[in-house]
Amino acid sequence: MAEARRRDAAATRAAILASARVGFARGGYDGVGVREIAEGAGVTAMMVNRYFGSKEQLFAEVVAQIMAEPTILTRANIEAPDFADRIAANLVDITAGGATPLDGFLIMLRSSSSDQAAEIGRAQIEAHYHRVLTEALAGDLAPQRAAIVLALVSGIQVMRQVLALSALTDADPADLRGLLEPLFRQLVRAP
Amino acid sequence: MAEARRRDAAATRAAILASARVGFARGGYDGVGVREIAEGAGVTAMMVNRYFGSKEQLFAEVVAQIMAEPTILTRANIEAPDFADRIAANLVDITAGGATPLDGFLIMLRSSSSDQAAEIGRAQIEAHYHRVLTEALAGDLAPQRAAIVLALVSGIQVMRQVLALSALTDADPADLRGLLEPLFRQLVRAP
DNA sequence: TCTCCTTGTCTACGGTTGTAGACTAACGCG
DNA sequence: CGCGTTAGTCTACAACCGTAGACAAGGAGA
Numbered sequence: 001m002a003e004a005r006r007r008d009a010a011a012t013r014a015a016i017l018a019s020a021r022v023g024f025a026r027g028g029y030d031g032v033g034v035r036e037i038a039e040g041a042g043v044t045a046m047m048v049n050r051y052f053g054s055k056e057q058l059f060a061e062v063v064a065q066i067m068a069e070p071t072i073l074t075r076a077n078i079e080a081p082d083f084a085d086r087i088a089a090n091l092v093d094i095t096a097g098g099a100t101p102l103d104g105f106l107i108m109l110r111s112s113s114s115d116q117a118a119e120i121g122r123a124q125i126e127a128h129y130h131r132v133l134t135e136a137l138a139g140d141l142a143p144q145r146a147a148i149v150l151a152l153v154s155g156i157q158v159m160r161q162v163l164a165l166s167a168l169t170d171a172d173p174a175d176l177r178g179l180l181e182p183l184f185r186q187l188v189r190a191p
Numbered sequence: 192m193a194e195a196r197r198r199d200a201a202a203t204r205a206a207i208l209a210s211a212r213v214g215f216a217r218g219g220y221d222g223v224g225v226r227e228i229a230e231g232a233g234v235t236a237m238m239v240n241r242y243f244g245s246k247e248q249l250f251a252e253v254v255a256q257i258m259a260e261p262t263i264l265t266r267a268n269i270e271a272p273d274f275a276d277r278i279a280a281n282l283v284d285i286t287a288g289g290a291t292p293l294d295g296f297l298i299m300l301r302s303s304s305s306d307q308a309a310e311i312g313r314a315q316i317e318a319h320y321h322r323v324l325t326e327a328l329a330g331d332l333a334p335q336r337a338a339i340v341l342a343l344v345s346g347i348q349v350m351r352q353v354l355a356l357s358a359l360t361d362a363d364p365a366d367l368r369g370l371l372e373p374l375f376r377q378l379v380r381a382p
Numbered sequence: 383t384c385t386c387c388t389t390g391t392c393t394a395c396g397g398t399t400g401t402a403g404a405c406t407a408a409c410g411c412g
Numbered sequence: 413c414g415c416g417t418t419a420g421t422c423t424a425c426a427a428c429c430g431t432a433g434a435c436a437a438g439g440a441g442a
Contacts, residue, residue, distance in 0.1 A: 044392080055429095155349070
């Protein structure tokens with residue numbers, strides 16, 4: 001951040017968006033102020049409102065951007081025969097699979113305390129994550145199985161990144177994959 | 192709240208604690224102010240600091256109180272042969288099992304945005320939930336299996352109570368138990 | 383070179399936050 | 413009955429929040 005950029009609207013807008021994403025991911029909607037976001041982008045707080053109207057609209061744009069990024073929960077991935085392996089690997093090594101991890105979850109969890117922010121992402125999670133997963137899983141109780149898959153994914157992420165449980169952060173990735181794969185395999189298969 | 196109570200230190204303290212618990216559970220550490228907490232207890236904001244020193248110490252006390260309550264994660268429950276059934280039932284019907292649900296999780300997740308609050312509950316979760324579960328599970332990779340159990344439990348709770356995923360809130364409890372039980376059974380059994 | 387639109391900053395506002403000190407009123411005890 | 417301790421309130425402060433308007437400076441076209 002804070003490069004020597006002057007009078008470049010597109011770059012400034014992008015810088016604000018990037019700084020906001022970092023800030024919201026760390027502290028949620030209420031955990032970061034517009035002044036801090038602006039400082040991270042090398043501009044003044046007023047620029048945030050100039051470019052995005054308000055903090056709330058900026059948050060909505062950040063969430064929409066994150067949700068639109070490719071995740072492990074794509075149709076092709078889900079329907080692949082080794083989906084359980086892939087998602088387990090992605091959880092253990094969040095950079096695996098060439099997909100952004102489900103950052104949307106963390107931001108939403110951390111922002112769920114503010115009513116304005118909660119509803120913004122709730123619909124997005126349901127639309128982008130749960131719906132596509134439900135359709136791909138098919139079979140009996142597909143919505144419920146999809147929800148449990150999401151619960152497991154978000155739960156692991158929370159334990160690793162929010163609570164930093166050493167049992168997960170310091171464990172042998174192969175061991176973790178060995179524990180997670182059977183769980184996902186069971187959920188992918190219709191009962 | 193707001194009963195006709197006057198000059199009763201113990202009752203006032205308890206009322207503040209109860210109001211704080213409700214507030215923190217709904218909005219997390221930053222989601223509720225001391226004035227709002229005090230109003231819920233029928234007193235002035237200053238009483239919070241008088242009785243608890245600061246908002247942060249009040250939060251610590253609330254978290255400690257919640258963590259000390261009996262949950263489904265007791266040694267007796269975990270070592271019972273039907274632990275998987277019990278925890279699945281407890282997740283589906285959070286009043287089942289005569290145990291307070293893991294409210295501590297929700298409060299911590301919603302409060303994880305504030306640094307001060309995060310560390311307070313992190314240690315408590317590790318001590319009260321993860322440690323006892325690890326000891327009871329025994330066998331290979333017990334800490335990892337315990338962490339995944341916690342991840343699943345917290346994930347389900349998040350999906351139900353924070354994101355209010357209709358697939359979980361409106362589903363037939365028997366169906367959910369049928370999906371969850373095999374997962375927990377697999378985790379309880381040492382690999 | 384002059385001009386005008388865009389990009390950015392500065393100052394400031396009303397509101398809310400957690401906290402502090404001074405003050406009032408009720409209760410128990412002699 | 414009087415008095416000291418204690419539960420409680422009131423006012424206020426300093427800091428921060430999101431937002432607004434006025435103003436300065438850069439850059440491109442005439």
